[in-house]
Amino acid sequence: MxxxxxxxxxxxxxxxxxxxxxxxxxxxxxxxxxxxxxxxxxxxxxxxxxxxxxxxxxxxxxxxxxxxxxxxxxxxxxxxxxxxxxxxxxxxxxxxxxxxxxxxxxxxxxxxxxxxxxxxxxxxxxxxxxxxxxxxxxxxxxxxxxxxxxxxxxxxxxxxxxxxxxxxxxxCSVGTGYGAVVNNARVEASESAVVVGSGGVGLSIISALRLAGATPIVAVDVSEEKLREALAAGATHGVLGGEDLASRVADLTDGGADVAFEAIGRVQTMAQLPSLIRPGGRAVFVGLPPEGQKVEIDGLLLAYEGKTIIGSNYGGLVPARDFPRIARAYLSGALxxxxxxxxxxxxxxxxxxxxxxxxxxxxxxxxxx
Ligand code: APR
Ligand code: ZN
Ligand code: ZN
CATH class of the missing domain: 3.90.180.10 (Medium-chain alcohol dehydrogenases, catalytic domain)
Structure with missing residues (x-):
């Protein structure tokens, strides 16, 4: 062999x-x-x-x-x-x-x-x-x-x-989602969160948010079926994407989430992310956009409202440390x-x-x- x-x-x-x-x-x-x-x-x-x-x-x-x-x-x-x-x-x-x-x-x-x-x-x-x-x-x-x-x-x-x-x-998807929550955003218990895109990566983020004790956890997608899966994975609310997304998220999170994740890789939804978080909140870019595309963001949202954009590459994972941790959380039933x-x-x-x-x-x- x-x-x-x-x-x-x-x-x-x-x-x-x-x-x-x-x-x-x-x-x-x-x-x-x-x-x-x-x-x-x-x-x-x-x-x-x-x-x-x-x-x-x-x-x-x-x-x-x-x-x-x-x-x-x-x-x-x-x-x-x-x-x-x-x-x-x-x-x-x-x-x-x-x-x-x-x-x-x-x-x-x-x-x-x-x-x-x-x-x-x-x-x-x-x-x-x-x-x-x-x-x-x-x-x-x-x-x-x-x-x-x-x-x-x-x-x-x-x-x-x-x-x-x-x-x-x-x-990949589960490690990336878990790492985005635990390593990049460092989500704490009782923080409010919104996840835009409820595919494999988005659902992994949602289950890691639940493990971290975040609440509420608002899932966003354009597919009703994906939203049903998001609720099963631990989201507390499912919202269809659209024009008035920011105001609907604000209603559910008392004025804006503490942390938001983009898990699609579309520059339009990446640009929308800072509008979903409260002043001082974190917007985490997880989805990978097509090569060379630009994300347009109002600079005052960062410089005046103190919002932070966090880039997440492979969930900031240290695989030798994090893969066994994720496996343990899965085997215990917590994830x-x-x-x-x-x-x-x-x-x-x-x-x-x-x-x-x-x-x-x-x-x-x-x-x-
Ligand atoms: N608004 C909200 N949700 C949307 C929109 C939109 N405008 N467009 C697409 N979606 C949803 C899709 O319905 C789908 O549920 O985003 C989800 C994307 O999920 P997948 O196609 O399963 O992709 P996934 O494997 O989760 O990866 C997402 O992360 O790691 C990166 O390269 C990967 O960029 C990709 C992203
Ligand atoms: Zn992958
Ligand atoms: Zn090196």
Missing amino acids: TGTIDVSAAVFRGDAEGRLSVERMRLDPPSHGEVRVRVRAAGVCGSDRHVLEGEWQVPLPAIMGHEAAGVVEAVGAGVQSLGVGDHVIIAWHQACQRCGECAAGKPWACLLAKSNDSLLPDGTTRWSDAQGAAGYPYLAVGAMSEAIVVPEFAAIRIDERVPFEVASLIG PLDGLISARVGLDEVNEAFDAMRRGERTRSVIVF
């Missing part, structure tokens, strides 16, 4: 309709400090869709997916903390572990991380296609594949009692996550899963292997 192996993977080659092809790909063995993980579950996340819609450019062909959990099946030389058979969640932001930011506990701010270039930290890839051309794992993970190779530090061991489907989501999974699909149904997301139908499809 230590040589190059063949795996089936969902590959994007730049198709104008955003279609993926399930192909046989070659995966080289883990190098020094790397592990090969047999993927058991891979979430279908909004960030992948940005690539399929041509909003973000990545090297092609791309092995898509970045939200994964599985079992370590081979370890490279020098690997010390992981062994064959360990259950792991993959962290997609693969920081260098050596620079000042990494040393300061801010791996998400590492300038040396090569995840956005779809390369491992050493600047190479373990992938090639049937013709021998290099393949590029999206965000250095390429989760929609039977197996992947990642650095040891990007595979975080977790309690085997966490189901793989739930574990995969902790690697219910099962409801986030709306469909389990096979790898060959990956295009249907993205279509369902485009139609706004499913909170989260998870590919199971």
Whole structure:
């Protein structure tokens, strides 16, 4: 099991309709400090869709997916903390572990991380296609594949009692939402909160807000169905988005929320966020907008009303610390996550899963292997 192996993977080659092809790909063995993980579950996340819609450019062909959990099946030389058979969640932001930011506990701010270039930290890839051309794992993970190779530090061991489907989501949407609440906004008990966008990331924010004791928790979406799911995840109110959103939120939060989260990635809703919070409140940008788009904000809301805008990259997560914490909260029942999974699909149904997301139908499809 230590040589190059063949795996089936969902590959994007730049198709104008955003279609993926399930192909046989070659995966080289883990190098020094790397592990090969047999993927058991891979979430279908909004960030992948940005690539399929041509909003973000990545090297092609791309092995898509970045939200994964599985079992370590081979370890490279020098690997010390992981062994064959360990259950792991993959962290997609693969920081260098050596620079000042990494040393300061801010791996998400590492300038040396090569995840956005779809390369491992050493600047190479373990992938090639049937013709021998290099393949590029999206965000250095390429989760929609039977197996992947990642650095040891990007595979975080977790309690085997966490189901793989739930574990995969902790690697991106759930981790991002939890981190935005706990690490970025540092929400305290009894603070009021509003969450704009109740998809996978928004619902994860809502369940973390409930864990933190926030109240009320106002969920906003354009879909009635998503609002019903938001209430089930712990929101106290569901509000349809629209023109008079600020006044409706003000009514529910006694003049404006203490903290607001944007979990869609639309510059219009990002611009609206400061109007939903009270003077001195925090507006947290979680959703990722298309490359190059500008957010227009009235400067007086910040300079005079003392509102703060907080940028959230990967929820400010320190994966080795936060993934096991999230897993413990899930296992204790304090952080219910099962409801986030709306469909389990096979790898060959990956295009249907993205279509369902485009139609706004499913909170989260998870590919199971
Ligand atoms: N107002 C309110 N809600 C809206 C609006 C709007 N104008 N437009 C879309 N929505 C809702 C959708 O109905 C959906 O429920 O926003 C939600 C977005 O959820 P998903 O498409 O499931 O996306 P998700 O995976 O949650 O990711 C959201 O976070 O990490 C980033 O890259 C990711 O930018 C993406 C964002
Ligand atoms: Zn670093
Ligand atoms: Zn994601």
